[in-house]
Amino acid sequence: MTLPASPIRLYRYPLSGHAHRVELFLSLLRLPFERVDVDLKSGAHKTPEFLSKNAFGQVPVIEDGDVTLADSNAILVYLAARYDPSGRWLPRDPVAAAHVQRWLSVAAGQLVAGPAAARAASVFGRKLDVEQAKGIAAQLFAVIDQHLADQRFLAGDEPTLADIAIYTYTAHAPEGGVSLDPYANLRAWLARVEGLPGFVPMKKALS
Numbered sequence: 001m002t003l004p005a006s007p008i009r010l011y012r013y014p015l016s017g018h019a020h021r022v023e024l025f026l027s028l029l030r031l032p033f034e035r036v037d038v039d040l041k042s043g044a045h046k047t048p049e050f051l052s053k054n055a056f057g058q059v060p061v062i063e064d065g066d067v068t069l070a071d072s073n074a075i076l077v078y079l080a081a082r083y084d085p086s087g088r089w090l091p092r093d094p095v096a097a098a099h100v101q102r103w104l105s106v107a108a109g110q111l112v113a114g115p116a117a118a119r120a121a122s123v124f125g126r127k128l129d130v131e132q133a134k135g136i137a138a139q140l141f142a143v144i145d146q147h148l149a150d151q152r153f154l155a156g157d158e159p160t161l162a163d164i165a166i167y168t169y170t171a172h173a174p175e176g177g178v179s180l181d182p183y184a185n186l187r188a189w190l191a192r193v194e195g196l197p198g199f200v201p202m203k204k205a206l207s
C-alpha cells in the first residue's frame, strides 16, 4: 500500500459525528493525519476560505496531497479505495458492495433524521421536531438490533465501511435522549466496533 506523501489533513469539529467517522477510519487504517479544528460556533465553516474547500460549508473535509474531498461517506469510500488494497472495508463483490452502500445511505438518511437530529437539538440547541427525531431513531435502532441478531457486523460477519458510517451517531444517541437499553444486539455490536484495533472514541458532549 502506498502511504500518503504527507499527513492527510482532516478539517473537523470535535463534536461532529460526521467528522468522527472519518477520524475513526483514518485511525483504523493507521494513516498519518492531522486534525484542523473548524470552529462551527464562530462560523469558520462559512468563510470564503473554507467554502472553497466545501461549497456546502460543512465538516468534514480532507486534503490528501492535491485531492480535496468533502462529505463523510465520500471520504470513507475514497480512503478505502485508495488505501485498503485488501478490499476488506469496501468489498468489490457486487452484492457485498451493495450491502455496504445500503448502510451508507441509511447513515445519510435515517441516522441523520433520527439520532443525530435528536442529539443536535439537545447538544447544539437546534430547533427541530425532537419527538419525530426520537421516533425515527427508535424505528432505526429496532431494525439494526434485529439485523444484528445473527451477524456480527452490519454488512456481514466482518467490519466494513457500513459499521464506520453508522457507529458514531448510534453510540452517542443517549446524548440526544435516545436510550440504547432496549437494543442488546446493537449494544454488543457497538462494543465490537470499539474493540477494533485503532478505535478512537468521539469526545462526549457535556450535558
Ligand SMILES: N[C@@H](CCC(=O)N[C@@H](CS)C(=O)NCC(=O)O)C(=O)O
Pocket: 013, 015, 016, 017, 018, 019, 040, 045, 057, 058, 059, 060, 070, 071, 072, 073, 108
Ligand atoms: N453530508 C455531510 C453532512 C456533514 C454535516 O452535516 N456536518 C455538520 C457537522 S456534523 C456541519 O458541518 N454543519 C454545519 C452547517 O451545516 O452549517 C457529510 O456526510 O459529511
